[in-house]
Amino acid sequence: MASVPIEYGLLLAGALFALGLMGVLVRRDIVFILMSLEIMLNATALAFVTAGAKWAQPDGQVMFLFILSMAAAEVAVGLALVLKLYHQFKTVDADAASLMHG
């Protein structure tokens, strides 16, 4: 089987990571920020799978499973907080939640 060079996988992961980071920085809607965070985490998971394939080890896929379940836990807490934010501020705009100015 002709294999894809490892660099391609890492480059794709890097591009996804950059897109996710841009989303976190640019988006103002908290739900979209959470989605962008998911993209960042999935990019790292892809990088792990690629690296695992390079070394022919299962470790990369194990890390992928860890990241998957962690991202689910994170988004569960995140969405609960978004609901509470909506109750408090009547919006999901991240800029509205600025009672404290850091």
Next chain:
Amino acid sequence: MTKDDLIALSPLIAIALASVVVMVVIAFYRHRLTALICSMAGIALAIAMLPVAASRAPRQITPLLIIDQYALFYFGLLFVASSAVALLAYTYLGRRERQPEEFYLALLFATSGGAALAASNHFASFFLGLELLSVSLYVLIAYPRERARSVEAGIKYLILAAASAAFTLFGMALVYAELGTMEFARIGAEMIRAARPELLLIAQAMIFVGVGFKLAVAPFHIWAPDVYEGAPAPATAFVATVSKGAVFALLVRYFANLGNETFQSFFPALALIAIASMFVGNLLALAQHNVKRILACSSIAHMGYLLVAFLAGGSLGATAAAFYLVAYFVNSLIAFGVVTVMSGRREADELEDYRGLFLRRPWLATIFLAALLSLGGIPLTAGFMGKFYVLMASVESALWLLAVTLAINTMISFYYYLRVAFMMFRDAPEGEAVPIAAPSLSVISAAALAVLTLALIWIGVYPGALIHTIQSMVAGLIRL
């Protein structure tokens, strides 16, 4: 896994067991005191297992965790700190929360995450510990869910923590892609013959983003004042102590495994971060009017001091860092503990709330004063001995710039610590109501604060025993 492995792991198992017990108990019987007793019993059991586990140390358990003197020392520190937080939170939660029991659950989860970090020897356990700590911290920070500021702080922390965790993970993936291993010790060995050292440097820097975020050092500190202010006071104490201590333990172990060469290539960047943290933290603190924000800014500076000790390197530097961390834990727990017991219906975090405290509540004010002076570094307190050792270690390694910066920043920091202290001695102006009706002190909080204050003075006056313990555990780490 053999029987000896399980015995060595028993402190971690005890904490995990306690969290499961608390979870089951509060599902059937909601009672604040029961939840506290279950959590405290678990933590006490974990602390009691430490000497037993020490008899089996050092021991590598699966490739993920290593139980050695170093890990056990940090276990003890983290467990004691989280039991102090649990005790201080008891009355506070009773006054303000209708369902306070899950706070203890999140506290235990976060503690086990922190302990996993202190013992981790592999990227997988590093990541799992970090995330267990983070996700529990979101819950702790946003626990008063009807309070807008807490929810805001929780969201801010969640977004930034998740983003920085993604950076750390990507760095780990790059290291793994390059070296084909995720064990710290083997990374250190493989690194020397790496084909693309510049890629590895980028990867290490990305890993440091997550660590720096948790420590709240200079470029990654923006969240600290807001989260400290928005979080309920016991959770703030936890963020300031356990979360930072666990991550710092991991940082030291990671670099100890990577070897001197990597450490030297990171030295300039880390030194810059330390200097920036000290100045940024102290200068920001000058402009704050909220006690929790002042303490948040001061904690940024304290992490800078801690990095100075870390940069000094060698066994003296590692000893100074661990000692400083213990002193910082005691100081922060007392300071946030006083804020906790002062808080009644609302959070007592404005500077005005402390006006005339010395006349109203002399003992509480004295304890707070002791913590402030210790944070500043007045002789006969734990903070002074900590600063003394850090300075000694930095001078020994001829880090003159860092030593001078530390001295200058200590001077600056006195201004805002004394500002809080003077506020406590001021008289309330005629005709005005007492700023905040400080609720009466409960026995549990009073006992926790008294023990912490005794520890503060004991470490300050008689540091020999603690230094001896730290030296023996550091010796194990350096030999690795």
